[in-house]
Amino acid sequence: MNGTQSRREKLLKLLESSNHIISGSELSKLLGVSRQVIVQDIAILKAEENRIISTNKGYCLEKTCNNEISKVFKVSHSDQEMKDELYSIVDLGATVKDVFISHRAYGVIKVDLNISCRKDVDDFLFEIESGISKPLKKLTENYHYHTISAKNKSTLLDVEHILDNLGFLVK
Numbered sequence: 001m002n003g004t005q006s007r008r009e010k011l012l013k014l015l016e017s018s019n020h021i022i023s024g025s026e027l028s029k030l031l032g033v034s035r036q037v038i039v040q041d042i043a044i045l046k047a048e049e050n051r052i053i054s055t056n057k058g059y060c061l062e063k064t065c066n067n068e069i070s071k072v073f074k075v076s077h078s079d080q081e082m083k084d085e086l087y088s089i090v091d092l093g094a095t096v097k098d099v100f101i102s103h104r105a106y107g108v109i110k111v112d113l114n115i116s117c118r119k120d121v122d123d124f125l126f127e128i129e130s131g132i133s134k135p136l137k138k139l140t141e142n143y144h145y146h147t148i149s150a151k152n153k154s155t156l157l158d159v160e161h162i163l164d165n166l167g168f169l170v171k
Contacts, residue, residue, distance in 0.1 A: 007031055008041050012050060015061045023058035055114040056123070070097060070149040071156045073163060074170040076142045079135060081168065082128070086121040088162045089148060094155050097147040101140045109136060113146075143170065 010031060014022065024042075028035045042059055046052050051062035077085055089096055100110035115121055127133050137144040150156050163169040 007033065007037075008045055011038070011041055012045060015052065015059060018060065021055055021058040021060045027059065053114065054112050056120070068095070068149040068151055069153060069156065070147050071160075072145050072147050073160065074143065074145050075163060075168045076137075076144070076170050077166075077168045078142065079128075081166075082135065083121065083125055084166060085163070085168055086115060086124070087118060088166060089146075089159055090115060090117055090121060092150075092155055092158050092162065094148050094150040094159050097149050099136050099144055099146055101136050101144050103139055109139070111136060 011027060014027065014030060024035045024038045027038045031038070042052055042054065053060055053062055075085065086096060095116040096113050098110055098112050098114075100108055102108055113124065115124055128135060135144075148156060148159050150159065160169065
């Protein structure tokens with residue numbers, strides 16, 4: 001085993017033993033490498049099918065981040081309606097785990113979001129509205145998918161109903 005392999009094993013053990021999200025900066029200090037090395041190691045560990053979740057606050061294993069159930073919803077709405085969509089979901093106590101599209105040329109393009117409160121929504125929308133990023137849905141005429149997680153099936157049903165009532169749910 002080489003040093004890189006050993007470091008990745010230590011990184012995985014740190015995530016396994018933690019019961020909270022660990023920032024990239026904290027991991028880099030603990031392992032004595034740069035944050036960029038951590039990002040690369042996480043990408044490799046994910047490619048090896050380790051269930052690591054990347055959030056805007058750091059990293060955790062799927063089991064650590066939640067004991068929730070999830071469902072994928074296909075939705076469509078305007079840019080102006082993004083706030084309504086996301087607020088509606090998090091106000092019910094659910095989390096928007098990701099956004100993905102099915103592009104005819106590129107295939108599935110997926111991005112982790114892990115939006116679970118109004119502040120997360122506001123931070124995400126700030127990046128979009130300031131021009132730092134553009135919504136993925138722009139590539140597919142506003143059609144996109146979200147994986148939504150919640151503590152129980154009832155909350156997922158509530159999410160489905162509100163998205164349908166708002167006219168965002170694509171059947």
